[in-house]
Amino acid sequence: MRNPGVVVEGRPVGGRKTGKPRASGVSAARRSEIARVGGLARAQAQTPLERRELAHRAAVARWGRRPRVATAQDAPGAVRRLLRGYRAGALVWADPDHRYLIAWHILVRGDQTAVRWLRSQLRPSDIRDLVVRHRGHGCSEPEREKLRKKLRLTPADIPIRPY
Numbered sequence: 001m002r003n004p005g006v007v008v009e010g011r012p013v014g015g016r017k018t019g020k021p022r023a024s025g026v027s028a029a030r031r032s033e034i035a036r037v038g039g040l041a042r043a044q045a046q047t048p049l050e051r052r053e054l055a056h057r058a059a060v061a062r063w064g065r066r067p068r069v070a071t072a073q074d075a076p077g078a079v080r081r082l083l084r085g086y087r088a089g090a091l092v093w094a095d096p097d098h099r100y101l102i103a104w105h106i107l108v109r110g111d112q113t114a115v116r117w118l119r120s121q122l123r124p125s126d127i128r129d130l131v132v133r134h135r136g137h138g139c140s141e142p143e144r145e146k147l148r149k150k151l152r153l154t155p156a157d158i159p160i161r162p163y
Contacts, residue, residue, distance in 0.1 A: 082109055099130060107150055
């Protein structure tokens, strides 16, 4: 006897046929049910933190109204003034290294307008993670101390750098 695979509510889910061959013989309502069961199984396999992060990303993608930033050229004037030594069009927001460069300039030298803009683009935990991941690269020790104080980080997160 053939193994029916996973059985949900008395009906087998999965099997030999997959993709288009299977979908052609299944009603739209049944496909929706299979997708729902699969989604529940994936959700139950995730930790509560992973589910919360996924829900947050989905809500931001669905309801976020802020304009997307492609390069530093798209940032407000208060941010562009901080980046005068760089070609703002060449600093790509999607690149984590460029995002870190923009963030640390704002956090170390930026005014309230620039900091408010950064916080509208990234959550506080994302800002902290970005700075910790780069370990204060490119900063002098006074700037590192300022980052530690602003973001409540320790010397283990951003190492102390001798002069």
